[in-house]
Amino acid sequence: AQSVTQPDIHITVSEGASLELRCNYSYGATPYLFWYVQSPGQGLQLLLKYFSGDTLVQGIKGFEAEFKRSQSSFNLRKPSVHWSDAAEYFCAVEGQGSGTYKYIFGTGTRLKVLA
C-alpha cells in the first residue's frame, strides 16, 4: 500500500536560516507528489507538485523540492525562512489504482520560526 512518512514532527529554525523538510514515500511506480502548507485553523494551500520531468520543482513562496527516486524522497527546501512560514507542512502522494485519485498524506511537520 502507498504511504508517506514525514520523519520530523516538529522543526524549529531561526528566521533567515535555511530549511529542509523531509518526505519519504512508498510507492511502486512513478509517484505524483505534492507539498501543502496549512496555517492554524485553515485549509491546505498547494506549495508545489511533481508529476514527471525535471526532478527539481519550484513552488510558491520561494519553496522548492527535489524528487529522488533512488531514495524515495521528495524533500522540501527554502534557502531563507521568513517568520510567516511558521505553519504545518504536509507531503502527499496521489494513490494510484483503477479509478482512484485520492491523496495519501503524511502526518505533517510543524515548523516554528524564531525571530
Added chain:
Amino acid sequence: DTGVSQDPRHKITKRGQNVTFRCDPISEHNRLYWYRQTLGQGPEFLTYFQNEAQLEKSRLLSDRFSAERPKGSFSTLEIQRTEQGDSAMYLCASSLDSRALLPDTQYFGPGTRLTVL
C-alpha cells in the same frame, strides 16, 4: 474563481445529534473529495465524486456518514448520531479531470471544524 468554500466553518454539537456540512467546489471542477483531519494527523480520505457519481468510499466512512453531490456541483456530508470520535476538521477539495494531459491537482477549502460534546 473564488476557490473552494465550506459551510459552516465551525460546528459544535451534542453527542447523538445529526450534522450536515456543505462544500462548494471551484465552479468548473468535476471532481470533489472529502477528507477528515484529526489533531496532529494529516488529512485522511473519506470519499470522492466524479460529477454526481460517488465513485469511492473509504472504510473510515461508517454507515453513519453519507455524502451527496446531487447535481454535480455542491456536495453535502451528513453525520448521523454523532460520537465524540467524530470530532475533527472535515476538508473538502476539488479538481478538474485532466487525466488526458496531467494528473489532477486538488484544491482545498478552509474546512469545517466539528466538535462533539
